[in-house]
Amino acid sequence: MSAYLELQGIRKQFGNTNVLNHVDLQIREGELVTLLGPSGCGKSTLLRCIAGLTEIDGGQILLEQKDIVNLAPRNREIGMVFQSYALFPNLTVAENIQYGMKMRGASKGERRNRSEELLALIDLEDKRDAYPQHLSGGQQQRVALARSLAVQPKVLLLDEPLSALDAKIRKNLRTEIRDIQKKFNMTTIFVTHDQEEALILSDRVCLMNKGSIVQQGTPEELYTTPRTEFVARFMGSYNVLTKPEVLRLFERVDSTAESFAIRPESFILLNEEGRNEALYADKRIVDGNVHAVSILGNIIRYEIDAAGVRLTIDVLNDGRSHRIGDRGAVSLALDDSQLLHLEKEGA
Amino acid sequence: METRVKKTGLTHKLLMFVLMIYLLIPLLATFLYAFAKEWQTTVLPERWTVGWFSEMFQDIRFLDALWTSLYLCSISVALSLVIMLPAVFIITVYLPKWESFMKGIVVLPYAVPGVVAAVGLIRAYSSGPIEIAGTAYILIGAYFIVILPYMYQGIRNSLLTVSAVELLGSAELLGATRIKAFVSVILPNIWPGVMTSTLLSFSVLFGEFVLTNMLVGGHIQTIQVYLYQRVGESGHLASAIAISYFIFILVLSMILMKLGKRMNRGIEG
Structure with a gap:
């Protein structure tokens, strides 16, 4: 399989800071790849480099095997949606959508047909003559999406398109973006700092830190098998443990790793009545004390001190388990097969 | 409630x-x-x-002074617009590193008092390769500097308010050349702001006295220089001039504001 869009050793410095450190990335046609990472990790810069809005210091960007590094943004056939939408305030919704086609010399009729199609797609036909400032944030973002799609780019870049919107609209628009992306089989790179958004939307997630991609894989791979402490901490509320802590909990561990991770939902909380030793024969039972309980809707999150280690433990909120929390003393069933051995950062 | x-x-x-x-x-x-x-x-x-007014309007020097002020200020503001608009655009969008340096530079005209500036300018330009002291050229040059802060800040703020960098990025990615993008999406959106700074600059120059009087007072009579000369003669006449001057500026402001609004609407519609 050859990549549709391929980044090879992309480097970028701002002053003396390495913003991008030899980034390599291959993207298949029609794939939706998320660049996920904390702010300042270089994900937005990478996106701007692909678009040509920021020049790179080294590396190659191949689109359908052709190097596009030396092309101006307008010749790259790449569309981009900005976090702030960047709609043209002096143009109506329809004129915004038609802008790219106009610049590329499409006829008036062609432009109108295409913009009507897209207005129907984003369900804003009644707003075609409105100015952007009279639209809500969600509507503006849909117009920005339609405007990018109007020129049929080969790759669509989305730079934190949902982060300025409130939670409910964000969820709806998230689904809408994914549907549209699938409908057009649009090769898409989506930048976000929200791991939940990345897990839900993507075919593949690339987690970035300090200018490098530290791990990439399907959402499931990234969530279930984080390779380093950074990934484990970023992807979920993993318990990240040092070797001495692991030894206190499990007594022995066969690994040269120095840090370990265990998912909050992989513990079993035992209450006195329901304690069936036979059922947990292959597991270690450890006593602990509940430090704090918080209800996150369908799950209950416990902070439990066990063997001198503070653990975060998630339990399904089924009405039974809550009683444990009221008492203080609990027992935990640990399964060392759930323990992930982490690599050193940068390894 | x-x-x-x-x-x-x-x-x-x-x-x-x-x-x-x-x-x-x-x-x-x-x-x-x-x-x-x-x-x-x-x-x-x-x-x-209404005798004071008729006396004033019969005075050919008043109309001359008004006309002189008008065209000197217009030329200076126009020159500033033509140079500053692209310059500030390029600095804000492509050379943001220069911003802090420029910010310091443009407030210098505030820091130097008019008298000091005038003496310095006269000394520098009364001999040597560029001998323009006492002419309209030195005045236009000085005016350009006087309105630099207003023009720079006004244009820059307009650019930042409309997020010019992102608008430009969007337009370029959609296939526009830089110049086309500037004309089609940047200029129409910053125009009201630019118009306001232009108007402000014009008013500032129209009312400028110290620098004008010292630089060219003996040779060129602007409205302010004329007003100053007549104040000693008669308070009534000076009041009449001041009122005429005020009404003139008022009308000018209204025309420019209307113009700005219409241009804005013209682009939108």
């Missing part, structure tokens, strides 16, 4: 009213004085006249 909103509105209106009175009373007094024939021992003038 509703009544409270109304109440605040009333307080605001009252405050505005007091402020307006404070600002307008001197103007009103000048206005009355310009039409007064005798005004010694009474609250309001005893007798009225």
Whole structure:
């Protein structure tokens, strides 16, 4: 399989800071790849480099095997949606959508047909003559999406398109973006700092830190098998443990790793009545004390001190388990097969 | 809830009213004085006249001075617009590193008092390769510097308000050349802001006296220089000139504002 869009050793410095450190990335046609990472990790810069809005210091960007590094943004056939939408305030919704086609010399009729199609797609036909400032944030973002799609780019870049919107609209628009992306089989790179958004939307997630991609894989791979402490901490509320802590909990561990991770939902909380030793024969039972309980809707999150280690433990909120929390003393069933051995950062 | 909103509105209106009175009373007094024939021992003038105005308009020097001010200021502002608009655009969008340096540079005209600037300019340009002291050229050059802060800040703020960098990025990715993007999406959106700074600059220059008088006072009479010369002759006449000058600026402001609005609407519609 050859990549549709391929980044090879992309480097970028701002002053003396390495913003991008030899980034390599291959993207298949029609794939939706998320660049996920904390702010300042270089994900937005990478996106701007692909678009040509920021020049790179080294590396190659191949689109359908052709190097596009030396092309101006307008010749790259790449569309981009900005976090702030960047709609043209002096143009109506329809004129915004038609802008790219106009610049590329499409006829008036062609432009109108295409913009009507897209207005129907984003369900804003009644707003075609409105100015952007009279639209809500969600509507503006849909117009920005339609405007990018109007020129049929080969790759669509989305730079934190949902982060300025409130939670409910964000969820709806998230689904809408994914549907549209699938409908057009649009090769898409989506930048976000929200791991939940990345897990839900993507075919593949690339987690970035300090200018490098530290791990990439399907959402499931990234969530279930984080390779380093950074990934484990970023992807979920993993318990990240040092070797001495692991030894206190499990007594022995066969690994040269120095840090370990265990998912909050992989513990079993035992209450006195329901304690069936036979059922947990292959597991270690450890006593602990509940430090704090918080209800996150369908799950209950416990902070439990066990063997001198503070653990975060998630339990399904089924009405039974809550009683444990009221008492203080609990027992935990640990399964060392759930323990992930982490690599050193940068390894 | 509703009544409270109304109440605040009333307080605001009252405050505005007091402020307006404070600002307008001197103007009103000048206005009355310009039409007064005798005004010694009474609250309001005893007798009225339009004689001061007719005297003023019959004075060919007044019309000359008005015209001189108008064209010198227009040329200076136009020159500034032509140079500053692309310059500030390029700095803001492509050379943001220069921003802090430029910010320092453009406030320098504030830091140097008019008298100091005038003496320095006269010394520098009264001999040597560029001998333009006492001519309109040195005045236009000085005017350019005087309005630099207004033009720079005004254009820059407009660019930042409309997020010019992102608008430009979007337009370029959609296939526009840089120049086309500038003309089609940047210029229309910053135009109201640019118009305002232009108008402000024009008013500042029109009222400028110290620099003008020192640089070219003996050779070129602007409206301010003329006004200064007539103040000593008759307070009534000076009031008449001040009022005419005020009305002129008022009309000019209204025309420019209307123009700005219409341009804006023209682009939108």
